[in-house]
Amino acid sequence: MAHVLIDPQRCKGCHLCIQVCPKKILQPSAQLNERGLYPCETSDADACIGCLQCVLVCPDVAITVTDDDARATKQGTI
Ligand code: SF4
Ligand code: SF4
Secondary structure, three states, X not given: OEEEEEOOOOOOOOOHXXXXXXXXXXXXXXXXXXXXXXXEEEOOHHHOXXXXXXXXXXXXXXXXXXXXXXXXXXXHHO
């Protein structure tokens, strides 16, 4: 299963990712980040299908998409 994570401090709220997500699980946050911008957030991170469209379009490299294998690997190295 894929999983999407957005770094709210890197995100500048351009909303390009919202437009390309086929699952419509990305949305503007109601909370300002440290730069005074409204970042993007996900409404259902585990509904992500791992298409990577959001990762490719994000100009600020604020999005990470992983699958269960990657998360298991990461957890194993901590
Ligand atoms: S990887 Fe695809 S489905 Fe997942 S959040 Fe990004 S655009 Fe949406
Ligand atoms: S494309 Fe990147 S910078 Fe733009 S709203 Fe999405 S996460 Fe933020």
